[in-house]
Amino acid sequence: MKRDWRNGNPEQQLFWATATCETLRVLEGKWKIVIIVQLFAAKAPVRFSELEKRVVGVNQKMLIQQLKELEKDGIVARTVYPQVPPKVEYALTELGRALGPSIESLINWAFLKCEMSGGTPQQVDAATGAVVGRQLSPPTETLEPRPK
């Protein structure tokens, strides 16, 4: 597939820019990426209370709000188990999982940015805002590709 968005056609430029903005809007929100990454890592539906623990620093209201928006945008699926006490699980949809390459690409760019700026990349804890006392060196390359 060769859709070259760097093409100079002005009509298309607006088109590409719009498509990208649209996509980014879906990902904007302080906690969405963290939520998506956590759901990716889980590889299985996650209960609300569990998610609340894993998305460090988030509060109930924000978590629910962001989940709702992600659900509305078709990125996460919400499953309610009608029982007492209530049980609700969240998982990525197919569309949500399709974000993988984009996230990967952004991560790679983040690495490049760090390499180019040379210095300490201001690694900050997403939750507290505290600087994490760890250099931004990529983890070992010898990870299992994706443990089943």
Add this chain to the structure above:
Amino acid sequence: MKRDWRNGNPEQQLFWATATCETLRVLEGKWKIVIIVQLFAAKAPVRFSELEKRVVGVNQKMLIQQLKELEKDGIVARTVYPQVPPKVEYALTELGRALGPSIESLINWAFLKCEMSGGTPQQVDAATGAVVGRQLSPPTETLEPRPK
């Protein structure tokens, strides 16, 4: 290169999420993507006044503000020609150009999203917010790869 961020190691999860958030923060701001896409398309430095025309709907204050942030993040370079009347040009840095694949990936995801939701993708003009009366079908695949 095989950095699998979908790996389950909790320490790494936070790491990936943080890296991605960091990257996204750089791209957030109503006009940044449009600016970047325009600078990409131009393939040459663009004067401020010219950029103001191409980023449809932006006002001076916002354009300057976003450009400043992009400059601070090492994505655009600003060149001042000391003359009267003043002349200032903006261009993408190497780091800025490196965003290409990420933007491309996001665009592809936007397409997938539209295909999956089936319906009209609410193509909205970035400037006015008006719905653009055009279907979101990818432009012809037979474009020149990148006209020199």
Add this chain to the structure above:
DNA sequence: CCGTATCCTTCTAGATACTG
């Protein structure tokens, strides 16, 4: 031409208290 300074409005995050 390119930018700064002010002022105003809207949007977002978040703290807190309450409910089926």
Add this chain to the structure above:
DNA sequence: CAGTATCTAGAAGGATACGG
């Protein structure tokens, strides 16, 4: 457990006027 409702502070966007 998994929400809803309310309120507040601050950030972001934007209109407008002025300056080198």
